[in-house]
Amino acid sequence: MADPKGFLTHDRELPARRPVDVRIRDWREVYEDFPKPALTRQAARCMDCGIPFCHNGCPLGNLIPEWNDLVYRDDWREAVERLHATNNFPEFTGRLCPAPCEAACVLGINADPVSIKRVEVEIIDRAFAEGWVRPQPPERKTGKRVAVVGSGPAGLAAAQQLTRAGHDVVVFERADRIGGLLRYGIPEFKMEKRHLDRRLAQMEAEGTEFRTGVNVGVDVPVARLREEFDAIVLAGGATAWRDLPVPGRELKGVYQAMEYLPPANRDLAASPISAEGKHVVVIGGGDTGADCVGTAIRQGAASVTQLEIMPRPPAARPGSQPWPTYPMLFKMESAHEELEAGGGARVYAASTTEFLADEDGNVRALRLVDVEGPAAGFRPIPGSEREVPAELVTLAMGFLGPERGPLLTGLASLASRDFFDARGNVARGASYETAVEGVFAAGDMGRGQSLIVWAIAEGRSAAAAVDEYLSGRTALPVAVPPTARPLV
Numbered sequence: 001m002a003d004p005k006g007f008l009t010h011d012r013e014l015p016a017r018r019p020v021d022v023r024i025r026d027w028r029e030v031y032e033d034f035p036k037p038a039l040t041r042q043a044a045r046c047m048d049c050g051i052p053f054c055h056n057g058c059p060l061g062n063l064i065p066e067w068n069d070l071v072y073r074d075d076w077r078e079a080v081e082r083l084h085a086t087n088n089f090p091e092f093t094g095r096l097c098p099a100p101c102e103a104a105c106v107l108g109i110n111a112d113p114v115s116i117k118r119v120e121v122e123i124i125d126r127a128f129a130e131g132w133v134r135p136q137p138p139e140r141k142t143g144k145r146v147a148v149v150g151s152g153p154a155g156l157a158a159a160q161q162l163t164r165a166g167h168d169v170v171v172f173e174r175a176d177r178i179g180g181l182l183r184y185g186i187p188e189f190k191m192e193k194r195h196l197d198r199r200l201a202q203m204e205a206e207g208t209e210f211r212t213g214v215n216v217g218v219d220v221p222v223a224r225l226r227e228e229f230d231a232i233v234l235a236g237g238a239t240a241w242r243d244l245p246v247p248g249r250e251l252k253g254v255y256q257a258m259e260y261l262p263p264a265n266r267d268l269a270a271s272p273i274s275a276e277g278k279h280v281v282v283i284g285g286g287d288t289g290a291d292c293v294g295t296a297i298r299q300g301a302a303s304v305t306q307l308e309i310m311p312r313p314p315a316a317r318p319g320s321q322p323w324p325t326y327p328m329l330f331k332m333e334s335a336h337e338e339l340e341a342g343g344g345a346r347v348y349a350a351s352t353t354e355f356l357a358d359e360d361g362n363v364r365a366l367r368l369v370d371v372e373g374p375a376a377g378f379r380p381i382p383g384s385e386r387e388v389p390a391e392l393v394t395l396a397m398g399f400l401g402p403e404r405g406p407l408l409t410g411l412a413s414l415a416s417r418d419f420f421d422a423r424g425n426v427a428r429g430a431s432y433e434t435a436v437e438g439v440f441a442a443g444d445m446g447r448g449q450s451l452i453v454w455a456i457a458e459g460r461s462a463a464a465a466v467d468e469y470l471s472g473r474t475a476l477p478v479a480v481p482p483t484a485r486p487l488v
Contacts, residue, residue, distance in 0.1 A: 003072060006044030012112035013038050017334055020341040024297050027188040027268050029095075030334040039122050042115040043071040049106045053324045054116065057104025059457040059480050060086045060093075064101060064116055071119055080127035083120065086479065088157045089199060089456060091128070092182060094121035095191045097453050098287075104324035128198060135205035138166040144470045147172060147229040149216045149407065152180025153452050154443025155235030156203070157459030158466070161476050162233075163208045165467045170229070171208060174215040175262075180237060184262035187291050189298070189334070217407030222414070231438045231466045234426055235459060236407070238399040238444035244283065248355025253363040257288045257396035264295050275301040279389040281366060282306045283352060284396030287333075292394040294335030297342060304344040305388055306336075311373050312348040351378060353385070355393065366390045399449040401425050411436050423448055431465040432458070440466055454480075 003009075015034035017023070023030050046068035054064045063082045070079035083090050094117050105113035127133050144167045148159045151173040163169045177183055179196050204210065214220060225232060241256050243249070255273060264271040275296035282292045285308030296304050313330045321327040336346060351371045358364040370384035401424040402408060408426065412419035415435035421427040425448050426434055426441040434441050442462035443455040457479035464476035 003044035006041070006072075007047050007107050007111070007114075010041040010045050012045070012115055013042055014115055014118060017337070020338050023189070023334075024338055024342075027298060029192055030189055034118060034122060039119060040072055040074075043068040043119055045107065045114045046072075047107060051106075053104040053106055054101040054114075057324055057326070058101040059451075059453045060460075061457075061479060062086050062101065062120075064114075067123060068114065068116075068119060071123065076123065076126050076130075077132055079123045080132055083123050083127075086477070087456060088160050088460065089153060090120050090124040091195045091199065092153060092191065093453055093456065094118075094124065095195070096186060097451060098326075100326045100451070100453070103326045109323050133198075133202060135202050136164055137206045138164055140166050141168070142166040142471060144168065144230045145170070145228065146231045146233065146466060146470075147216075147225055148233045148235055150180060150234070150236035150443070150445070151178045151210070152182060152235065152237050152443065152455060154237075154445075154455035154459035154462075155180065155233065156199075157456045158233045158235060158442055158463040159208050159459075160203055160206070161460055161463035162466060163203065163206050165463070165471075165474070165476055167467070167470065169208050171210050172214045172216045172220070173210065173212045176212055178210045178212060184265045185258065185288075185291075187261065187265060187295050188268065189294055190291065215405075217405055217410055222407060222410035226438070231440065231470055233459075233462055233466060234407075234411075234434070234439065234441040234445050235443045235462075236402060236445050238401050238425070238447075238449045240400045240403050241395070242397040242400055244352060244395055244397065246352060246354055248357060248363065248366075251355050251357050251363040252361055253391055254355055254393045255395070257282075257284070257292050257394050260394045261288075261291060261295060264299070271299065273392075275299040275304075275392050277302050278391040280304045280392045280394070281388055281390040282394050282396055284308065284394075284398070285310065285346070285348070286396065286398065288398075289394075289396035290333045290335040292396050293339050293344075294333075296392070296394075297335070297338050297344075301392075303389070304339055304342065305390075306339065306344070306346045307350050307352065307368065308346070308348050309351050309371065309378060310348065349373065351380070353380075355390075356387065363390055363393055366393065399444075401448060402445045411439060431468070432462040433465065433469070438469070440469075 015031045017030045048065040067079040067082040099117050101116050102113040146167045146169045148155045148171045159169045159171045280296040280301045282289045317327040350368045352368050354367040356365045365387045370381040371378040417435045419435045426446045428446045432440045442458040461478045464474045464478045467474040
């Protein structure tokens with residue numbers, strides 16, 4: 001245990017965010033450096049519980065008490081070894097994960113939990129700075145070839161594990177650069193892409209091959225893919241977005257979030273879809289919606305409004321969401337802080353009923369109405385109808401599952417049983433195998449829209465299943481079986 005009295009003598013601390021009026025002028029990450037003494041205090045707060053529920057809260061099973069103790073004792077090199085033992089990409093999760101581990105922290109029963117994410121980020125950033133993160137090429141090659149379709153966190157985790165196991169791994173990505181949503185869905189102010197690029201450099205040095213601009217199923221037919229590879233891992237994510245079928249949806253200026261964010265991330269200075277000087281409305285109150293808000297503010301929007309059909313979440317854990325489950329609480333992300341500073345608004349319990357056009361067919365406003373909560377079926381409240389100016393609208397309402405393109409439909413035609421489950425995701429067995437021999441599925445493509453930690457955990461576990469399928473045995477760790485139910 002780091003400090004037996006640490007949880008009694010130190011409060012929870014987080015790094016300060018850069019001032020709003022400064023950070024909205026650039027695309028750099030919003031947080032300032034965290035002083036080492038403050039980080040040591042946070043590590044000292046870890047109680048090294050007899051039953052560390054943070055392990056259960058984290059799908060990766062991160063060894064959180066162990067690396068907290070090592071940071072407290074200033075043994076950073078051993079700390080990063082513990083961190084990498086369960087997580088291929090802590091620099092991603094430490095910045096992007098909503099931290100179910102912190103929600104499950106025992107200290108959080110009656111106090112603020114340990115700042116686990118911040119300790120994680122500082123460990124891996126220091127490891128890269130010190131040169132401790134090096135390529136780990138396999139000692140032997142198996143001669144087996146594996147195709148990984150999709151280069152998001154699940155695909156990259158599976159690829160790195162399989163490469164290190166000695167297989168020849170090719171990662172296919174239909175975009176022009178590797179990374180999936182890490183590359184073009186996550187704004188720079190949440191995670192600078194240098195963190196992604198340095199990890200990809202490590203993977204290339206280990207022997208993983210990346211092929212971009214390849215739409216598997218179209219550019220590489222299913223039959224050819226199966227002929228050239230001994231196993232296939234489907235890790236293309238849940239990219240079929242939820243739409244809003246109301247009058248005026250076809251108007252110019254109404255975009256899906258994943259039509260708006262990728263070009264903005266591709267060209268920070270001159271995106272073809274710009275919010276500059278426009279009244280912007282973001283429909284959807286989740287993380288993707290917040291990404292749209294922060295992006296629009298940095299592009300120079302005249303105003304930004306964020307809409308959410310659900311009621312405003314509570315500030316404290318409700319009795320219906322007891323510890324150690326992940327509670328749905330009101331969050332003030334950096335983009336929300338920027339929104340409020342600029343006079344924008346977050347509107348809850350409101351539903352869009354129509355998009356209104358100007359004389360040129362562009363959206364000029366939307367009509368919305370207040371609604372009662374989900375228990376009442378989101379029933380409109382009479383007399384609450386109103387218009388909100390909107391010259392750019394982004395729909396950030398989540399995803400329905402994987403796209404049914406030539407890849408999945410082609411594989412489904414070969415399946416020995418149902419290729420899709422009741423939710424429309426790719427069905428998997430106990431070892432991530434699909435209904436097609438030698439084809440496995442990991443991450444959101446099989447799970448549905450979820451968290452980055454679940455994607456990495458499934459990528460690691462699917463890699464172990466593939467390795468056993470190809471070699472008859474495996475030494476790769478299994479983070480979580482596909483049937484495990486999350487706390488979040």
